[in-house]
Amino acid sequence: MTHTQRALVIGGSRGVGAHLAAGLDERGWSVTATGRRPRSAVGLDVSVHYEQLDLATETAATDMTGLLRKVRPRLLVHNAVAYPAPEPSLTDYEAIFRVNTLVPYRVLSGYLPGADCTCVVINSDAIYHANRTSGVYAASKAALRVLTSALADHCRGSRACVATLLLGPLADDRKVEQLERIARQRKTSPEEVTSAYLRRANPSYTTDSLIPLDACLRSVEYLVDLGAQANGMLCRLDSGSAGSLI
């Protein structure tokens, strides 16, 4: 399928966001990706436009609104995420909520109802099992999940729609490298280490391998193809993380 339409990936400078930006670009979308780091530190192909955007700053809402008005994307992916630093302060907690949840909600609730746009909000299975290390991150994502439902209500009767893509353990470079290093140390296969890691991480996981980044791209494409029917939808690509009832 070819598109001449514009896609904007907020948080597209690395990891799954960069994979989505590159994949959409390959499929013919005109893609703009954002991140905090400068273009020179981002490994994206030159055909992908790039803008610096920091959602933790005082001007973040104005900056993000300006970017949306400039790009006018047909597809918008909110993938940006802030993870807590070790021993975070209260200010760090607030920054996590600003980046992951509050700035995107504030901006999108104003922007989406007047736009012809499918918005895919990336969420995390961390919302199902918070612990002492993931608690604040998980809470910001749980709030994002609730506010994405509120956004769907904002979009009702308009040409815009918003859906959640809720992800489980991804095969991102950092995780894959870490598991491969452990496999070398233990003189076993990466597959065996990955399977053991997943079984220990969450007994509800139903797969023995990490989720390929390409499955995320295909899920985003599926949500865009659904059009308005995807408004309010929750698409779970999370290896069964929440167990059997949800």
Ligand SMILES: NC(=O)c1ccc[n+]([C@@H]2O[C@H](COP(=O)([O-])OP(=O)(O)OC[C@H]3O[C@@H](n4cnc5c(N)ncnc54)[C@H](OP(=O)(O)O)[C@@H]3O)[C@@H](O)[C@H]2O)c1
């Ligand atoms: N990785 C997983 O296994 C996993 C599992 C479940 C769900 N998820 C979800 O998938 C999404 C991506 O996760 P990831 O692990 O791939 O993230 P990542 O590699 O850490 O990338 C995060 C992206 O967000 C940007 N970002 C960070 N702080 C920002 C800020 N203050 N303002 C604007 N942008 C900022 C980063 O830009 P810079 O690098 O330029 O700072 C980068 O583009 C998140 O929504 C996460 O909740 C991931």
